[in-house]
Ligand SMILES: Nc1ncnc2c1ncn2[C@@H]1O[C@H](COP(=O)(O)OP(=O)(O)OP(=O)(O)O)[C@@H](O)[C@H]1O
């Protein structure tokens with residue numbers, strides 16, 4: 009992989025995570041599916057960035073690419089993911105493992121199925137505490153005169169308490185199947201934030217929960233991350249939630265980021281035709297809606313549309329849109345958009 | 355757990371009652387005069403009558419049934435019409451011989467199958483995976499009697515590496531006879547220090563055990579592979595990977611641990627398959643076990659022996675399954 013941006017220049021940017029020209033393709037039975045095509049965005053320290061887009065637009069693939077979580081089904085990944093002056097995509101497994109869950113954590117959509125059903129919650133949190141919190145274990149042992157095992161349990165209690173879980177003794181002995189979705193997600197969040205990571209990637213972390221639980225979890229996540237100074241990449245297809253808790257919003261369509269802006273700016277003055285369509289579909293600012301109201305369907309990514317991938321559904325499409333790909337331009341200050349309507353204006 | 359064991363035990367008893375009743379009435383409906391069979395072909399009429407009274411066959415069927423059940427409860431399965439010995443005694447002698455084959459086959463099928471399955475899953479999509487897939491497909495689809503004959507053809511006729519059939523070379527039967535202690539010939543020969551017989555028996559066992567192993571090995575390997583790959587796709591593996599657990603631990607610890615339960619289930623099912631296969635294999639390899647005994651019983655309409663064999667096989671099968679269930683309960687907390 010070629011590093012187009014020299015090391016020195018990197019250190020000057022303020023972003024904590026920079027995704028550059030990320031391309032991901034998967035081999036499928038029908039051919040190569042070009043899921044991501046030139047994804048670019050940056051995450052600043054302590055901010056909450058929403059990544060919104062309809063189902064299949066590549067949000068989860070983006071998230072997985074950052075930590076290269078594809079395991080046995082590796083995609084063909086190209087591009088750079090800059091984190092702390094290193095390109096995560098060039099790291100070896102062992103180096104990545106020391107970042108995963110430690111400096112960049114993730115929570116997923118289905119909290120219960122994200123917990124191994126054969127081990128108790130206590131066993132699972134203990135394993136991570138032993139992995140990441142060695143100094144804390146030492147401290148707890150000295151301060152309270154505990155054995156190693158007691159110290160780990162002591163820390164586990166603290167951490168689970170922090171995410172608002174109660175009846176922890178029983179919980180530590182429970183299995184995933186025995187707790188509610190809300191509790192399971194609190195537990196996962198506790199695991200993810202165990203070592204106060206710099207970045208939390210929340211992939212639809214609240215989508216599977218019912219509305220009241222969802223609100224609690226959101227509040228908790230936001231508060232904890234503020235306290236620990238953790239930046240969040242908040243992936244959702246719920247624009248309402250994005251508007252409520254995020255500082256900035258990136259809109260994704262068919263494997264490309266089409267618009268990035270401050271939340272206020274994006275909702276008050278959406279530029280990209282796709283974003284406009286989405287916002288029209290949301291009846292009221294801040295109300296929960298799904299992103300399925302833009303007419304048409306997400307294109308087949310084995311044979312993606314040439315040029316702008318949105319042209320098959322865009323009411324303002326021009327001839328150039330069918331031939332060439334729009335570049336990302338700063339239409340306003342800190343409001344970027346990839347669309348020929350604005351590229352030509354300049 | 356206790357309740358579960360109790361239920362299983364009650365189930366076993368119920369099964370045995372049903373089985374013994376069925377077997378009883380079924381074998382009585384077979385053609386042939388049992389008493390005549392008992393005394394042999396050239397007996398006089400009064401001898402046959404005496405045998406009839408001796409065996410209780412002159413009484414009504416329902417009385418015979420009651421009598422049979424009563425004796426069964428005392429562990430008496432009657433006298434074999436063919437060998438003229440108590441069936442129980444015959445079985446106790448034959449079962450260990452079969453179990454010796456079954457145990458080895460199960461051991462090899464389980465360990466080899468799991469090993470192959472894990473290897474294939476670990477190298478998913480590679481040439482090795484492809485080769486294993488080929489091998490296991492062949493293993494599950496080849497009929498066992500055909501495979502047994504192939505083994506004989508190749509390793510006896512062509513190469514001459516292994517004996518055609520039997521348990522012990524004839525001259526060893528006289529020079530180094532196997533003393534019957536546990537009934538397991540390999541164990542007995544070791545206990546008595548009869549090493550000549552030990553190696554000879556082991557040598558005779560290779561082909562029948564191979565014939566019994568191949569099918570279950572294929573099945574276990576394929577299931578292990580797919581169970582592992584399925585586990586590796588689960589959300590909790592992704593989540594564990596995202597929390598920094600190393601790939602090695604993910605596969606060899608979480609993967610194997612989570613795939614264990616389905617693998618154990620299929621190993622349990624293999625027991626039934628192997629038990630069934632011993633009938634062909636013992637016949638083809640002239641192995642003096644329960645399958646061979648059952649076959650001889652069928653040929654000579656030895657209905658008491660047949661009843662005994664059915665009950666025994668049923669019991670062994672249920673016990674093997676119960677054992678597997680207990681193990682599965684231990685490895686999987688989700689089963690309540
Ligand atoms: N390992 C893979 N192999 C092949 N195709 C994949 C793989 N992972 C994802 N895809 C495809 O990539 C596309 C984008 O998937 P992704 O999960 O990123 O969508 P998403 O935006 O997260 O949608 P959702 O809102 O449903 O979570 C989908 O069409 C999916 O089928």
Ligand code: SF4
Pocket residue numbers: 280281282316317318319322323324325326329334346347348349
């Ligand atoms: S580039 Fe063209 S097709 Fe694409 S969104 Fe803009 S106007 Fe529509």
Ligand SMILES: [Mg+2]
Pocket residue numbers: 067068069211212
């Ligand atoms: Mg997703």
